[in-house]
Amino acid sequence: MPDFDVVELGPTDHPEAGDEAPDFTRPLVNDEFWEDRSLSELTDEGRVILIFTPMIASYAAKYVWDELTERGWNEGDARIVGVSASTPYAHSSVIADNDYPFELFADPANGVAERYGIAHDLDGMAGVSEPRTAFFAIDSDGVVEASWVATEWPEFPEYDDLEEQLDLV
Structure with missing residues (x-):
């Protein structure tokens, strides 16, 4: 039995297949530096799998990025990019400490x-929020092809099914 409570997250209003993915500009962090980039700049270069995780140093985020690294998602034709409610400094540290190729x-x-x-x-933290775990396949025109969004915390997808749904196999 887990030593934490599973929390129902309630309904969402997330983009579905066929919807235009909301564009945004934020610092994009890699293993060497970060710079402001927009999602549309990335999709102009090709297909993007946009992955939302809780705070980047959380066990839930680490579980997702460890799984994707082990599965070799960085070796496919889609660009794998994450989003979390953490600072560029935290992202940089986690990428370096874990040798993530994302x-x-x-x-x-x-x-x-x-x-x-x-x-x-977040329960018990007024004014503090984070993303639920979610995956969006976005084509080079900025249109959502497929998505998976957690309905409870913690929740992780069946990765074999997700790879098929996001057309990564």
Whole structure:
């Protein structure tokens, strides 16, 4: 039995297949530096899998990024990019400490998750929110092809099914 409570997160208003993905500009962090980039700049270069996780140093975020690293998601034709409500400094540290081959958008105010309809308030912390775990496949025109969004915390997808749904296999 887990030593934490599973929390129902309630309904979302997230983009579905066929919807235009909300564009945004935030610091994009990699293993060497960060710079402000927009989602549309990335999709102009090709297909993007946009992955929202809770705070980047949380066990839930680490579980997701460890799984994707082990599965070799960085070796496919889609660009894998994360978003969390953490600072560029925190992202940089986690990327370096774990040797993650991915880029992460820093969104400390959680505005991107709000635009995607997947922000949730943290229990007992007034004014503090983070994204729920979510995956969006976005084509080079900025249109959502597929999505998976957690309905409870903690929740993780069935990765084999997710790879098929996001057309990564």
